[in-house]
Amino acid sequence: MTCKEVIERLPEYWSGELDEATKNELTAHLSGCLACQQEWALLQTAMTALRNAKTPEPPPELLVRIQAEVKARQQRKPVFVWRWQWATAAAVATFVLLCLSLPLFQRAREKVRVSTSPIVAERAIPALPPPALEMPSTIAPSKPEISRLGSTLPTPKEKLAKPRRQVLAERPRSERISEAPEASLKAIEPSEPSSSKDLPLLSIPSGEQQEKVGENIAPEISVPAEKTAPQIAQLPSEPRKVPFIAELELRERVRVQKPEPKMGELPPAPIPESPTGAPSVAGAPMARRSEGIESQYPAMGRHAVPPMQMGGGQAQALIAVPFSLRWKNYEPVVVGKVRLWELSLVSDSPQVVTVTVQPGERVEVLNAQTPLGEGKGLVLWRDKLPALREFAVPLLLRATEPGARRLKVTIETADGRTFSWWCVFAAVEREGTVRIRKPIPFQVEQWTVLDLLSNLAWESKSAFIVPEAIANRVITVPMRTMSAYEALTLLERQLGGKWLRLGNTFSWSTPVPAFAVPAIKQ
Amino acid sequence: MMDERQSDENLVLKAKRGDADAFNLLVERHYKRIYSLAFQMLGNAEDAADATQETFVKAFEQLRHFRGDASFSTWLHRIAINTCKDMMRRNRPVQFSQLTPEDEHAEFDPATLAEPNPDEILAERERAELVWLALGKLPDEARQILVLCDMQGFSYAEVAAILNLPEGTVKSRLHRARNAFKEAWKSLTREQIAPQKRPKGGDEK
Numbered sequence: 001m002t003c004k005e006v007i008e009r010l011p012e013y014w015s016g017e018l019d020e021a022t023k024n025e026l027t028a029h030l031s032g033c034l035a036c037q038q039e040w041a042l043l044q045t046a047m048t049a050l051r052n053a054k055t056p057e058p059p060p061e062l063l064v065r066i067q068a069e070v071k072a073r074q075q076r077k078p079v080f081v082w083r084w085q086w087a088t089a090a091a092v093a094t095f096v097l098l099c100l101s102l103p104l105f106q107r108a109r110e111k112v113r114v115s116t117s118p119i120v121a122e123r124a125i126p127a128l129p130p131p132a133l134e135m136p137s138t139i140a141p142s143k144p145e146i147s148r149l150g151s152t153l154p155t156p157k158e159k160l161a162k163p164r165r166q167v168l169a170e171r172p173r174s175e176r177i178s179e180a181p182e183a184s185l186k187a188i189e190p191s192e193p194s195s196s197k198d199l200p201l202l203s204i205p206s207g208e209q210q211e212k213v214g215e216n217i218a219p220e221i222s223v224p225a226e227k228t229a230p231q232i233a234q235l236p237s238e239p240r241k242v243p244f245i246a247e248l249e250l251r252e253r254v255r256v257q258k259p260e261p262k263m264g265e266l267p268p269a270p271i272p273e274s275p276t277g278a279p280s281v282a283g284a285p286m287a288r289r290s291e292g293i294e295s296q297y298p299a300m301g302r303h304a305v306p307p308m309q310m311g312g313g314q315a316q317a318l319i320a321v322p323f324s325l326r327w328k329n330y331e332p333v334v335v336g337k338v339r340l341w342e343l344s345l346v347s348d349s350p351q352v353v354t355v356t357v358q359p360g361e362r363v364e365v366l367n368a369q370t371p372l373g374e375g376k377g378l379v380l381w382r383d384k385l386p387a388l389r390e391f392a393v394p395l396l397l398r399a400t401e402p403g404a405r406r407l408k409v410t411i412e413t414a415d416g417r418t419f420s421w422w423c424v425f426a427a428v429e430r431e432g433t434v435r436i437r438k439p440i441p442f443q444v445e446q447w448t449v450l451d452l453l454s455n456l457a458w459e460s461k462s463a464f465i466v467p468e469a470i471a472n473r474v475i476t477v478p479m480r481t482m483s484a485y486e487a488l489t490l491l492e493r494q495l496g497g498k499w500l501r502l503g504n505t506f507s508w509s510t511p512v513p514a515f516a517v518p519a520i521k522q
Numbered sequence: 523m524m525d526e527r528q529s530d531e532n533l534v535l536k537a538k539r540g541d542a543d544a545f546n547l548l549v550e551r552h553y554k555r556i557y558s559l560a561f562q563m564l565g566n567a568e569d570a571a572d573a574t575q576e577t578f579v580k581a582f583e584q585l586r587h588f589r590g591d592a593s594f595s596t597w598l599h600r601i602a603i604n605t606c607k608d609m610m611r612r613n614r615p616v617q618f619s620q621l622t623p624e625d626e627h628a629e630f631d632p633a634t635l636a637e638p639n640p641d642e643i644l645a646e647r648e649r650a651e652l653v654w655l656a657l658g659k660l661p662d663e664a665r666q667i668l669v670l671c672d673m674q675g676f677s678y679a680e681v682a683a684i685l686n687l688p689e690g691t692v693k694s695r696l697h698r699a700r701n702a703f704k705e706a707w708k709s710l711t712r713e714q715i716a717p718q719k720r721p722k723g724g725d726e727k
Contacts, residue, residue: 011700017693039704046656046707047700050672053653058557062571066553066578067546073579074542 001029006036010043404454408468422471424453425463436460441481449473449495452487460484465507470495530594538585545585549578552595555674556602562669563606565654573609577602592683599676599684603666610662656706664699671696 006029012018013026030036407423440459450471453464462484475494477487488499488506499506530551536544556577561570580601581588588597657665670681671692678696682689 008697008701010704011697014700042708043700043704046704047672049649049653049707050657050668050703053562053650053673055558055561055673056567058554058574059567059571062557062574063550063553065571066549066575069575069579070545070549070582071542073582 001025003029003033003036006030006033007039010036010040013040014043014047404458406450406454420468421465422450422453422468423463423465424450424457426457426461436462436485437483439481439483440487442477442487443479445476445479446474447477449475449491452477452491456484456487462506467508470497470508531590534585534588534590534594537582538588545582548594552598553578555595556598559599559602559669559674560606562657562673563603563666564609565658569609573602573605576609577605580605596680596683599670599674600686603670603684607662607666652707652710656703656710659706659710660699660702663695664702667692667695668699668703672700 006026009018009022009026013023018026030040404424404426406425409421409423438459440455448471449466452475453466456462457464473495475491477490492498497508499508528547530548533544533548537548553574557570557574560573560577561567564570564573577598581598584601588594592600657668660668666685667681670676670684671678676684678689678692681687681696682692685692687695
């Protein structure tokens with residue numbers, strides 16, 4: 001037997017599958033051949049390592065994720081694989097269907113007006129009066145399902161391209177309407193006369209589109225009833241929603257510091273350059289503005305603002321929100337994709353905290369553990385935090401359409417105090433590279449922070465996380481072309497805070513009111 | 523609650539009749555194994571999770587075609603192997619970045635904090651990393667057979683069923699794969715002994 005043959009047969013020798021004669025021959029060869037001995041030793045080590053290699057445990061949320069996805073498929077059954085060849089045919093079919101069911105729509109609409117819940121009605125009404133007709137493209141697109149129905153004839157490509165621009169336009173408006181009715185009216189009025197100025201970034205007002213607005217009034221109104229009116233129940237199977245996939249991750253850390261032992265003395269500030277003894281932040285962040293926005297997220301707490309000194313027995317809270325955002329590849333069949341959000345709470349002491357996530361429109365929260373169900377606000381977790389440890393709450397989200405989307409994350413401590421943040425992010429297909437220096441024309445002066453961020457998130461393909469306290473503040477933006485970078489700087493200046501950047505996510509850092517930590521027995 | 527001890531076959535029958543709980547139970551039973559297979563095939567946690575999910579979604583959608591010629595587990599593994607192969611084809615080169623998400627959790631697990639000897643853990647981790655690197659160097663065919671036989675511990679017959687190959691072919695491929703693995707291992711250990719440092723799998727997740 002030559003060395004080559006021996007080496008070839010070593011695996012069999014190792015697994016003991018050779019017949020007696022060959023085995024003896026090999027043993028004999030090995031005892032006399034140093035090179036083969038080395039190979040043999042190597043094989044043994046390698047195979048042992050291979051067999052002992054440990055694979056990690058699956059991520060904790062995987063099971064939930066799989067079951068949610070299967071459930072989603074089950075509900076969507078029969079699975080309809082959309083192919084562009086079919087698009088035209090289906091478009092025609094939908095059109096015919098629509099014609100046939102138009103009377104039903106009308107009836108449904110009547111029904112809606114009578115039977116909707118206050119929330120739905122509140123949303124529907126602003127769209128009802130005649131102004132909706134004169135509204136530039138901003139309102140009509142806000143109900144893409146329906147405007148699509150009206151315009152069944154465009155080619156699939158057109159359909160694909162449209163909602164992406166529209167969603168943005170739709171976002172701020174619909175949100176305003178649902179959240180703060182009075183504010184929304186105020187916001188709409190000034191923008192109406194200058195139709196081209198309204199939300200200039202997004203809308204491409206064209207005659208064609210305005211025409212459609214008119215056509216679509218009736219179905220548009222009935223949209224909120226999509227779920228309640230059985231006649232429209234066929235709509236969801238209409239697979240013209242823009243398919244995209246994105247994976248999003250949120251890491252949020254809430255660090256709770258124990259109260260300083262000595263009263264009347266500020267705790268050592270975590271940031272060397274921060275002015276001690278000046279808990280108010282107003283001027284401080286400006287000096288380091290550029291650093292904050294450009295640098296990668298540094299060690300936690302580096303940019304955090306010195307905590308406010310609170311009365312005895314209470315702790316200060318430092319909020320720093322590292323938050324990362326990653327987009328996954330494109331998958332044509334699924335509309336949206338399950339996403340994972342992780343929420344980490346860092347605490348020096350055990351606490352009971354409730355985390356609630358309230359999705360905005362077109363974002364569903366899927367989570368098998370929730371007692372409240374999809375799309376509602378849900379209590380995700382309520383447990384004692386182990387001391388000094390981190391706890392991750394996995395959330396499964398599904399954005400049903402691309403666009404600037406938002407979520408509200410609320411943390412409720414045991415004593416009933418709540419802290420909320422808005423997360424505004426761009427749900428896009430494929431890679432969303434951050435385009436923070438891309439020029440954006442601003443043609444409206446007054447913005448609420450959240451609306452501005454929605455637009456910036458979309459334009460720059462990034463995400464923002466802001467405390468609720470500033471989300472509805474109105475800021476003034478000069479009407480000219482500037483980059484998201486500049487706009488964010490303006491926000492910093494006008495609101496006295498600071499953006500921290502991690503990847504494509506910006507988080508707002510200001511002192512927040514202190515957490516009242518429930519008395520802890522040490 | 524469903525009886526924990528029901529056989530897979532029983533659950534499959536129920537799931538076929540549209541019992542969602544039955545399928546969920548099947549997922550619960552098998553996902554860890556499928557995940558580990560996917561991890562071994564793909565070499566990173568993220569893709570492994572995606573592949574696991576895809577496997578079960580496919581299984582769910584194809585369930586009515588499952589006739590029970592092989593066991594459910596075999597069938598599932600076949601789907602998983604094919605899914606992984608598809609994925610490897612789609613996103614080559616395979617990223618063998620290691621263990622980051624788990625490390626994060628581990629770091630905060632009090633149980634692991636109590637571990638006595640960090641050096642030992644490090645050495646073990648290095649060795650484990652070497653395994654993934656060596657596996658990553660192998661052609662798909664060799665990797666899949668090593669994963670199934672040596673890592674998942676399936677018998678020749680089971681592997682033959684999963685891969686739809688005659689047993690003899692499985693054996694001869696396995697021997698070749700083991701030798702290839704040894705060669706990959708050898709070249710990697712040489713690299714490691716050599717002064718220049720191996721590039722770390724710097725993937726953040």
